[in-house]
Amino acid sequence: xxxxxxEMFRKAYSGGYAIGAFNVxxxxxxxxxxxxxxxxxxxxxxxxxxxxRKYANHTYLMxxxxxxxxxxxxxxxxxxxxxxxxxxxxxxxxxGFSSVMIDGSSHSFEDNIALSKKVVEYxxxxxxxxxxxxxxxxxVEDDVKISAEDAKYTHPDQVEEFVSRTGVDSLAIAIxxxxxxxxFKPGHNPMLRFDILDEIAKRLPNYPIVLHGSSSVSPxxxxxxxxxxxxxxxxxGIPEDMLRQAAKSAVCKINIDTDLRLAMTAGVREVLYQKPxxxxxxxxxxxxxxxxxxxxxxxxxxxxxxxxxx
Ligand code: G3H
Ligand code: 13P
Ligand code: NA
Ligand code: ZN
Numbered sequence: 334x335x336x337x338x339x340e341m342f343r344k345a346y347s348g349g350y351a352i353g354a355f356n357v358x359x360x361x362x363x364x365x366x367x368x369x370x371x372x373x374x375x376x377x378x379x380x381x382x383x384x385x386r387k388y389a390n391h392t393y394l395m396x397x398x399x400x401x402x403x404x405x406x407x408x409x410x411x412x413x414x415x416x417x418x419x420x421x422x423x424x425x426x427x428x429g430f431s432s433v434m435i436d437g438s439s440h441s442f443e444d445n446i447a448l449s450k451k452v453v454e455y456x457x458x459x460x461x462x463x464x465x466x467x468x469x470x471x472x473v474e475d476d477v478k479i480s481a482e483d484a485k486y487t488h489p490d491q492v493e494e495f496v497s498r499t500g501v502d503s504l505a506i507a508i509x510x511x512x513x514x515x516x517f518k519p520g521h522n523p524m525l526r527f528d529i530l531d532e533i534a535k536r537l538p539n540y541p542i543v544l545h546g547s548s549s550v551s552p553x554x555x556x557x558x559x560x561x562x563x564x565x566x567x568x569x570g571i572p573e574d575m576l577r578q579a580a581k582s583a584v585c586k587i588n589i590d591t592d593l594r595l596a597m598t599a600g601v602r603e604v605l606y607q608k609p610x611x612x613x614x615x616x617x618x619x620x621x622x623x624x625x626x627x628x629x630x631x632x633x634x635x636x637x638x639x640x641x642x643x
Pocket of ligand 1: 383
């Protein structure tokens with residue numbers, strides 16, 4: 334059965350590592366991620382965005398994850414990524430998810446509290462945990478474009494009040510990460526505000542923090558995509574040493590989607606570009622799936638430190 338993130342986060346916090354939260358949309362992505370985590374005995378969070386749910390359908394995703402639970406002997410949580418309103422959270426809670434995010438970060442502080450509290454009350458009554466968010470990530474989030482200059486870091490002064498008034502089980506914060514493949518401008522040094530993270534961790538002792546927008550945008554996959562007809566100039570991610578540092582801290586959940594997209598696309602492009610005669614989807618999807626497995630294994634061992642913790 335699915336588990337919540339409660340036990341995962343408690344152990345990750347005290348053990349100085351983080352759990353990877355990987356976005357899923359289809360069978361090959363679910364298989365690549367769960368095979369890597371299964372072999373490495375790593376706890377795992379699979380997360381589904383509103384867009385993923387629209388693309389694949391709630392039931393298909395649910396059943397794919399149920400299949401992964403049968404095939405792999407590890408704890409898996411199924412999480413709604415960036416729930417935008419009460420209704421989608423309710424629908425995922427009623428539909429069997431073990432965790433939901435209510436992303437009220439674009440609302441005022443008071444509206445975010447009211448919305449998050451309402452989701453927590455509904456979720457907790459059904460044994461489901463809730464992630465809230467305070468502060469806004471740079472880049473594209475919820476169709477709102479926020480320029481890097483306007484990045485609104487989380488205010489440490491607000492976190493205690495937010496967590497105590499809402500009852501959220503974990504908190505996503507903004508310290509300089511952003512969604513997508515273009516996180517920093519070329520020529521600008523990637524920078525995360527570890528000082529803000531430290532201050533937040535001080536205000537919320539033993540409390541699990543979540544980092545969104547944490548793909549590294551590996552040059553290896555960008556290169557394969559570009560060499561095989563793709564266009565991805567100036568793609569820049571979060572350096573892995575920064576993520577390792579974060580994983581050792583109060584950060585217990587690290588969200589990765591873009592790196593999966595790049596790994597899948599690199600594999601599919603490579604086959605279709607190099608072998609134009611191929612038209613069996615299995616021939617290119619299996620290379621994409623293998624890339625995802627390699628990528629997730631690398632994250633678990635070299636970035637998250639969650640191997641052997643299942
Ligand atoms: O944070 C966003 C995730 O990468 C999901 O993206 O809304 O395009 O599925 P999506
Ligand atoms: P990336 O775009 O950096 O992979 O972030 C994914 C994410 O935060 C999903 O919620
Ligand atoms: Na940690
Ligand atoms: Zn996110």
